[in-house]
Amino acid sequence: MAHRMRRTVVIEDPDPMPYETVMHEAALRISVAGRSAMRAQLRRILEMSEAEHVTVRAVPFALDDFAGAGCTMVYLGGAVSRLDTVVRDAPHGTAFVDSEAQLEHFRKLFNRVRAESLSPERSRDLIYQLSEDL
Structure with a gap:
């Protein structure tokens, strides 16, 4: 319940705050609850990234010199x-x-x-x- 309330306030509020996240590819690949759950989570990130006030960036494994x-x-x-x-x-x-x-x-x-x-x-x-x- 607290997670849903927090998401509503930060991301889905009628007057939302800007939200920016940078995630490493490793975090996007961690399997927690199986393939279907992972797919749903990734698609939800994609859906939320379309919001005007949300910026999602990723750091891929292929990025050189990232340490x-x-x-x-x-x-x-x-x-x-x-x-x-x-x-x-x-x-x-x-x-x-x-x-x-x-x-x-x-x-x-x-x-x-x-x-x-x-x-x-x-x-x-x-x-x-x-x-x-x-």
């Missing part, structure tokens, strides 16, 4: 950058980062990952191909 960003990171940002927060999953639990020095590091990291990822159109092509391969 240093191998951690899960959620960057929550807004109009007042000093209120931004980064959420990271780590072996010892979830960590929230909000100091300006650390935020600057993660802003740069996210911007680098975004710049090196596929365009939204090419990302959709990759996700579509992955769903067809199942």
Whole structure:
């Protein structure tokens, strides 16, 4: 229930917030509940990526020289950058980062990952191909 409520507020709200995600191809290939569930999840990502306020980018395995960003990171940002927060999953639990020095590091990291990822159109092509391969 909480997941559906969160998705409604972030993505499906009548006045939604901009939402941008960059996913590595490995995350798109992880099998959690079988082929049909994976296909449905990939197609749902494709469907949501068509929304005007949603940007989906992928980092394919084939991308050369992509290193240093191998951690899960959620960057929550807004109009007042000093209120931004980064959420990271780590072996010892979830960590929230909000100091300006650390935020600057993660802003740069996210911007680098975004710049090196596929365009939204090419990302959709990759996700579509992955769903067809199942």
